[in-house]
Amino acid sequence: MQPDVEKGLQFFLQQRTGELFAQHGTVESVSIITDRDTGRPRGFGFVEMSRADASRAIQNLNGKELGGRPLRVNEAQERTGGGGGNRGGAPKRW
Numbered sequence: 001m002q003p004d005v006e007k008g009l010q011f012f013l014q015q016r017t018g019e020l021f022a023q024h025g026t027v028e029s030v031s032i033i034t035d036r037d038t039g040r041p042r043g044f045g046f047v048e049m050s051r052a053d054a055s056r057a058i059q060n061l062n063g064k065e066l067g068g069r070p071l072r073v074n075e076a077q078e079r080t081g082g083g084g085g086n087r088g089g090a091p092k093r094w
Contacts, residue, residue, distance in 0.1 A: 029047070030046070
């Protein structure tokens with residue numbers, strides 16, 4: 001894919017994901033994770049919401065289809081073991 005197309009796709013995915021989750025509460029941020037080498041979406045992302053809104057979104061969206069694919073919506077878990085970067089006081093992501 002060309003860089004402009006990749007950026008456009010990422011923007012579209014962030015916007016569409018935000019709209020979907022906003023049906024269940026206030027969305028603070030959306031991050032679609034991309035491959036650092038190709039820039040293509042890796043198939044997952046993070047949506048930050050209040051705990052109550054996130055619980056509602058998880059309950060209503062987990063297993064629903066989007067674009068013909070089932071969504072897996074759950075609370076993000078801290079990574080264990082290796083890996084860099086201490087996120088310190090970063091807010092929880094769902």
